[in-house]
Amino acid sequence: MRIPNWTKPKRGTEPRNFLKVLVDPQEANIDIVAVHGLNPLDKPSHAEATWTAGDKLWLKDFLPEKLPTARVLLFGYNSNVAFQTATSGVREQAENLLNRLEGARTALFHSNNDRTYKSIAESTFGIAFFGTPHRGGNNAEIGGVVANIARSLLGNPSNTFMSAVKEGTFLDLIEDDFRQLLESFQILTFYETKPMGRLGIVVDQNSAILGLPGTREKQIALDKDHRNICKFSSHDDPEYQQVADNIASMVYSAIRARASSEPIHIEAKGNTSSCSGSENSTWQAGFGNKSQTIGDANKTRQFGHGNESENFGDGNKTIQVSGGVFEIRDYIDLLRYFNH
Structure with a gap:
């Protein structure tokens, strides 16, 4: 209608x-x-x-x-x-x-x-x-x-x-x-x-x-x-x-x-990410993710099991959360952290 x-x-x-x-x-x-x-x-x-x-x-x-x-x-x-x-x-x-x-x-x-x-x-x-x-x-x-x-x-x-x-x-x-x-x-x-x-x-x-x-x-x-x-x-x-x-x-x-x-359901995926430079942002959801960042002030977010992250440089931020389903309020808190 x-x-x-x-x-x-x-x-x-x-x-x-x-x-x-x-x-x-x-x-x-x-x-x-x-x-x-x-x-x-x-x-x-x-x-x-x-x-x-x-x-x-x-x-x-x-x-x-x-x-x-x-x-x-x-x-x-x-x-x-x-x-x-x-x-x-x-x-x-x-x-x-x-x-x-x-x-x-x-x-x-x-x-x-x-x-x-x-x-x-x-x-x-x-x-x-x-x-x-x-x-x-x-x-x-x-x-x-x-x-x-x-x-x-x-x-x-x-x-x-x-x-x-x-x-x-x-x-x-x-x-x-x-x-x-x-x-x-x-x-x-x-x-x-x-x-x-x-x-x-x-x-x-x-x-x-x-x-x-x-x-x-x-x-x-x-x-x-x-x-x-x-x-x-x-x-x-x-x-x-x-x-x-x-x-x-x-x-x-x-x-x-x-x-x-409201919960947010995250599908399992195996993402691989590599970036170099400054002020990059990486976001991966699922299982078995890999991330490598080279530079300064980069941000990496990974949700799921078995994630790997490498950072080279100054002022980088990485957060990894284990689990397949996350409360959206936790997700909002994570975004607030990265926005700061």
Whole structure:
């Protein structure tokens, strides 16, 4: 299954449900999936507009500078219908996302305990929330907080969408399901600190945070109101830089965690290498390798059994490891040694 690359759609032609690639580097080593929030006004291109200030969609225009090997995907869905149809609608959209991710053989974001999507759940390292209510705030129930979000978008207290979400029963059920999965993820929580006129702060800190231990959840205040909490018009914006730095830190942690858990299997080969000069680098994997280097500041790496190495000169480095299978974390340590 091929995921389409993103191009700005013509007005009136926007699909309701999709998974699009915003950034697709040739050597991607991690996926980032962006999921928008409420759209009670049924605005076109809401999935893109959520992350856009002016004509800058920071996930596409700025983030690749920070994370050049991250594939960035955008998920779009009809959140208006999802919430109006209560629990079933929200779950259907979650299943829609999982199905599209699974079908495209990408692996990130949200999963329930269904074995069908087990690989997606296991491949998910962290989640970043922007002004997302996880519980009531300022003595309000979570349904009231979500209704307040609808007010900030609608300005219409009689809207049926707002009346539906204010009941909040299905929101509590969704939140309960999610909390059962929290032990598996690292969390970034970005919350707003600027009020929106008479509405004040729409999702306050108490509502936005999950309250996990510091090592599991990083809570970050942004000088933004709810409407603009994930919109950045410039990569020089200090708020964007704070967001990008924290996302990058999570990405690097995810890559390190994956590297430390995956073994590398080395096939048996009998290589022979001979080089002369300075600053040469020799790397041999397998069994019965032979290496001879003549000169200064050469590096030799050999993995396997029965290796032989001869060095002549000054400042040479040789490392030999016996074994057929090596943990990749050990391999990374070896590379770090040689890079020094």
